[in-house]
Amino acid sequence: MRRCLPARARWRAGAHRHFPLLTRGFRWGRRHLTQPEGRTRNSEQTGAAEAPRSGDAAPRGGDAAQCGGRRHPQFPTFVTFTRGVEHMMKIAYLAKVRPDLQARIPKDVEGVILESGPGGVYPREALAQVADVDAFVVSMEPVNAQILAAAQRLKIVQRLGVGYETLDLKAAAQRGIPCCNIEGVNKEAVAEHGVALMIALTKHLLEADELTRTGKWGEARMLTKTTFELNGKTLGIVGLGNTGTALARRCKALGMRIVYNDIREIDPAVVAGLDAAFLPKAELFRQSDVVSVNTDLNGQSRNMIDAETLSMMRPHALFVCCARGGIVDEAALRDALNAGRIAGAGIDVFETEPIRKDNPLLKAKNAVLTSHVAGVTEETTQRTFDWAHENVRRVVIHGEKPRWVRNGVT
Numbered sequence: 083m084r085r086c087l088p089a090r091a092r093w094r095a096g097a098h099r100h101f102p103l104l105t106r107g108f109r110w111g112r113r114h115l116t117q118p119e120g121r122t123r124n125s126e127q128t129g130a131a132e133a134p135r136s137g138d139a140a141p142r143g144g145d146a147a148q149c150g151g152r153r154h155p156q157f158p159t160f161v162t163f164t165r166g167v168e169h170m171m172k173i174a175y176l177a178k179v180r181p182d183l184q185a186r187i188p189k190d191v192e193g194v195i196l197e198s199g200p201g202g203v204y205p206r207e208a209l210a211q212v213a214d215v216d217a218f219v220v221s222m223e224p225v226n227a228q229i230l231a232a233a234q235r236l237k238i239v240q241r242l243g244v245g246y247e248t249l250d251l252k253a254a255a256q257r258g259i260p261c262c263n264i265e266g267v268n269k270e271a272v273a274e275h276g277v278a279l280m281i282a283l284t285k286h287l288l289e290a291d292e293l294t295r296t297g298k299w300g301e302a303r304m305l306t307k308t309t310f311e312l313n314g315k316t317l318g319i320v321g322l323g324n325t326g327t328a329l330a331r332r333c334k335a336l337g338m339r340i341v342y343n344d345i346r347e348i349d350p351a352v353v354a355g356l357d358a359a360f361l362p363k364a365e366l367f368r369q370s371d372v373v374s375v376n377t378d379l380n381g382q383s384r385n386m387i388d389a390e391t392l393s394m395m396r397p398h399a400l401f402v403c404c405a406r407g408g409i410v411d412e413a414a415l416r417d418a419l420n421a422g423r424i425a426g427a428g429i430d431v432f433e434t435e436p437i438r439k440d441n442p443l444l445k446a447k448n449a450v451l452t453s454h455v456a457g458v459t460e461e462t463t464q465r466t467f468d469w470a471h472e473n474v475r476r477v478v479i480h481g482e483k484p485r486w487v488r489n490g491v492t
Contacts, residue, residue, distance in 0.1 A: 169190065169478075169479050170190055170191070170192055171190060171191050171192070171216045171217065171474065171475070171478050171479065172191070172192045172193075172194075172214060172215045172216050172217075173187075173191050173192070173193050173194075173215060173216065173217045173218070173219050173474065174193075174194050174195075174196055174211065174212045174215040174217070174218050174219070174233070175187070175193055175194070175195045175196070175218075175219050175220075175221075176196055176197065176198070176218055176219070176220045176221065176223035176224075176225065176229075177195060177196075177197065177219075177220070177221035177222070177223060177242075178197050178221065178222070178223070179195070179197065180221075182463075183195060186463075186464070186467045188471055190475075191471070194211045194212070194215070196208045196211060196212070196223070197223055198223050198224055198229075202223075202224040202226060203228065204228055204229050204232075208229075209228070209229065209232035210232075212229060212232050212233040212236075213232060213233065213234060213235070214234075214235050215233055215235065215236060216235060216236070216237050216238075216474070216478045217236065217237060217238045217239070217240060217474045217477070217478060218233070218236065218238075218239045218240065219240050219242060219470055219471075219474065220239060220240065220241050220242060220248070220249065221242050221243075222248055222435070223248065224248045224249075224250075225239050225248065225249045225250055225254070225261070226250050226253065227250060227253045230250065230253050230254060230257060230259070236257070236259055237259065237477050237478055238259065238260050238262065238473070238474055238477045238478065238484055239254055239259060239260070239261040239262065240262050240264075240470045240473055240474055240484075241261070241262065241263040241264065241470075242264070242466050242467070242470055243263065243264060243267070243268070243457070243466060244263055244264065244265065244267070244268070244325075244378075244457075245263065245378065245379060245406050246261065246263045246488050247379050247380075247406065247408075249261045249488070249489075251488060251489035252489070254489055254491070255489045255490060255491050258491055259491060260477070260484050260487045260489065260491040260492060261487070261488050261489045261491070262473055262484050262485065262486045262487055262488060263486050263488055264466060264469050264470060264473075264486055265324060265486050266324040267457075267462060267465055267466050267469055268325075268456075268457030268458070268459075268462040268465075268466065269324040269325045269327075269328045269457075270328055270462075271456065271457045271458070271459045271461075271462045272325045272328070272329075272376075272404050272456045272457045273325055273328035273329040273331075273332055274332070275404055275430060275452070275455070275456035275457070276325075276329045276374055276376075276402055276404050276428075276456065277329070277332050277333065277336075279402050279404070279428025279430070279450055279452075280312060280333075280372055280374075280400065280402060280428065281312070282428065282450050283400050283402075283425075283426040283427075283428055283448070283450060284309055284310055284311070284312060284400070285309050286305040286308070286309060288450060289302075289305055290302045290305055293305075308425070310371075310398070312333065312336045312337065312338055312372070313336060313337035313338070314337055314338075314339075315338055315339070315371035315372060316338065316339045316340075316341060316369055316370045316371050316372075317329075317330070317333045317338045317339070317340055317341070317370060317371070317372050317373075317374065318341050318342070318343070318361070318366040318367065318369065318370030318372070318373045318374070319340065319341070319342045319343075319358075319373075319374050319376060320342070320343050320344075320363065320366070320373065320374070320375045320376065320377055320386075321342075321343075321344055321375065321376040321377035321378075321405070322342040322344045322348050322352070322353075322358070322376075323344075323376060323377075325376045325404070325405075326342065326344075326374070326376035327352060327356070329374060329376065330342070330356045330358060331356065334356055334357065338372075340356050340357065340358040340359070341358065341359050341360070341361045341366055341369065341370065342358050342359075342360060342361070342366070343360065343361060343362065343363045343366050344360075345382065348360075363391075364394055367391060367392075367394035367395050368394050368395075368396075370395070370396075370399060371396070371398070371399055371400070372399065372400045372401075372402065373395065373399065373400070373401050373402070374402040374403070374404075375387060375401075375402070375403045375405050375409055375410070376404070376405050377405055377406075377409065378405070378406065379405070379406035379407070379408050379409055383406075383409050384408050384409065385408070385409070385410075385411050386409055386410075387401070387403070387409060387410040387411060387414075387415065388411045388414050389411065389414040389417065389418070392414060392415060392418040392423065392424060393418070393423065395418075395423070395424045396424075397422065397423060397424065397425065398425050399424050399425060400424070400425055400426045400427065400428070401415070401424055401426075401427040401428075402427070402428045402429075403427075403428075403429050403430065403431060404428075404430040404431065404456040404457075405431060406431055407431040407432040407433045407434070407435060407454075408433050409431075410429070410433075412432070412433055412441060412442045412443050413442040415427060415429075415442075415443065415446065416442040416443055416445060416446040416449075419446040419447050419448055419449055420445075420446060420447050425448060426448035426449065426450070427443075427446070427448070427449045427450070428449075428450045428451075428452075429443060429449065429450070429451050429452075430451075430452045430453075430454055430455065430456040431454050431456075432454070435453075435454055436453070437451075437453070473485050473486070
């Protein structure tokens with residue numbers, strides 16, 4: 083069996099026993115890289131235990147290399163003698179400075195952190211740093227023709243999240259570079275936040291807290307004249323995708339009736355499980371006690387929630403949006419709230435972020451505003467980085483097709 087291995091391979095196969103100081107700290111090959119689902123291909127087939135994460139110590143023995151159609155019992159798939167880790171990748175993180183970013187860069191990555199200047203233009207020194215990067219991992223910074231042209235070795239653009247409106251999909255496709263987002267990574271957190279906004283509005287929690295703290299006990303109790311239960315009410319969901327479905331499950335458990343509108347055909351099993359009913363968009367706004375928008379931002383959805391649409395809602399109805407800024411005409415929503423045409427709104431996303439001091443919603447009555455944090459928890463943040471890096475490894479290390487491609491390049 084050993085005779086079919088070249089001399090160098092035989093030396094590496096036994097190096098961990100005979101030369102422990104030389105091999106200590108080296109990592110095993112790709113079969114031990116963590117998949118987004120937390121299992122290797124082998125464990126998915128056999129039900130074996132979860133694979134170790136890429137930073138964990140390697141198991142002894144590992145997967146054996148192929149040799150004449152059989153496996154050598156000791157030789158791993160590959161071992162890379164580079165800085166104590168498997169193949170190094172160079173990634174440019176296009177993100178505003180955040181204190182936790184450096185700690186979330188894996189050991190097999192040489193990372194550079196960059197942000198754009200005014201108007202989305204990158205400074206010359208930033209462009210010089212991306213000349214040899216393998217991937218962009220993108221927060222909310224733009225990926226435009228300027229920075230794509232500077233990255234001659236670029237193999238993948240990976241968004242840290244669901245939305246991808248800051249990516250120039252066409253320019254990347256012309257270079258044959260896939261642009262990817264991450265589907266479903268924060269759907270549970272966003273759905274929970276949506277429910278929190280609904281309850282805060284139906285119970286007037288912010289106003290009640292302020293009045294109670296200032297000793298206005300009677301006034302706080304008077305707020306109950308306009309509170310109501312979610313049980314028995316109708317929730318209208320615009321966009322029954324990952325997040326919309328997660329929200330619907332929670333609200334169904336609260337006793338709400340679910341109606342929805344979506345430009346795509348939804349899996350009948352999903353609809354049946356939610357006991358949901360499809361309605362044309364105008365009828366959904368007329369019938370719903372609470373409307374939640376959970377769509378992507380695109381040409382069809384931009385400014386979709388305008389004055390005409392809001393005028394269809396009932397005076398006691400609530401509006402919630404944890405989707406993307408730009409879907410809602412913010413001035414129209416302010417006017418509807420201040421005129422009492424709708425009862426309240428919970429908004430987590432804005433046309434311009436960070437929110438500007440002249441944003442119309444800052445002067446809106448009965449509005450609960452949060453700073454685009456619906457999908458941000460410690461769990462979702464770490465999961466987002468893990469899944470993003472695994473998708474980059476698929477392309478850069480393994481030469482496989484990426485997941486969640488948004489510009490048709492595979």
